[in-house]
Ligand code: SF4
């Protein structure tokens with residue numbers, strides 16, 4: 001019978017579809033490297049929606065252990081491990097929280113991290129900024145940052161920008177007990193022969209330049225959501241009746257706000273009330289207001305950007321990096337409350353938070 005100490009876990013948190021192959025390749029490499037280091041290892045995927053949808057927070061796991069492979073597979077046959085040794089975060093906007101358990105609530109990104117564990121984030125923001133949105137833990141742990149733009153690849157195409165090599169280099173630096181630098185180098189040389197020198201440089205660069213912060217107990221942000229708790233059989237309704245959502249209403253259990261990397265911001269002063277955003281939003285996030293404007297329920301918005309694409313007024317709807325927002329306050333309510341304050345808030349969140357839109361091959365944009 002296996003004990004927790006016999007098995008170590010790496011959790012890779014990524015955005016469904018956009019980063020699926022990246023996460024899978026990172027996990028695959030770790031399995032090879034761990035085996036070369038004399039351990040058994042397996043990887044397995046887990047997602048919170050079915051089928052995996054664009055941008056949905058999803059996870060890959062690697063289990064490594066001193067058990068034989070059969071035992072390790074048996075031990076790891078569960079939806080999620082209870083605790084993990086290393087977390088890799090492939091999009092820094094995931095630090096705010098992930099809805100990853102059948103939409104039962106928002107979970108802290110580092111919920112499962114063990115005491116003394118390591119979390120590695122790909123981000124161009126500095127560590128101080130990341131700490132402000134990362135939930136505090138009761139114990140000490142380490143956060144590392146790889147200074148790289150987040151990499152979106154897509155399910156049907158792979159943006160081979162050396163992010164996986166950087167992640168391996170960073171793990172080797174922070175947790176050589178999982179994989180060491182020598183085995184990363186050997187794996188890259190043997191399995192990634194195309195542009196091998198560039199890949200080796202990416203590994204070395206991440207290893208050398210990784211910025212690491214030791215997080216003290218209680219250091220970081222207060223987590224404002226209730227982490228998910230699955231209903232027990234005693235709490236479930238008898239039978240299989242699912243109450244329908246009333247027309248015009250929303251399913252309170254199916255919020256998807258953490259799915260987005262970018263959020264639409266609206267300039268109500270220039271909106272011409274054409275209704276196109278309301279018509280085109282695939283997740284029905286817009287609510288028509290009494291005076292003909294359209295308010296957004298951000299906790300349902302997936303950040304697809306279609307509203308920004310169809311809005312006919314220049315800069316009326318602008319997509320902004322999700323990391324710049326602290327809450328899901330509705331924009332129309334904020335505007336009605338204080339129009340001057342809203343305008344200056346809009347200017348402030350748009351400044352520096354607007355990037356060239358991500359184009360994912362195969363999605364028709
Ligand atoms: S980005 Fe716009 S269109 Fe897409 S889900 Fe959000 S509100 Fe709807």
Ligand code: SF4
Pocket residue numbers: 266270271272273274275276277278294310311312313316317
């Ligand atoms: S598409 Fe743009 S202009 Fe039209 S109602 Fe929506 S926000 Fe206003």
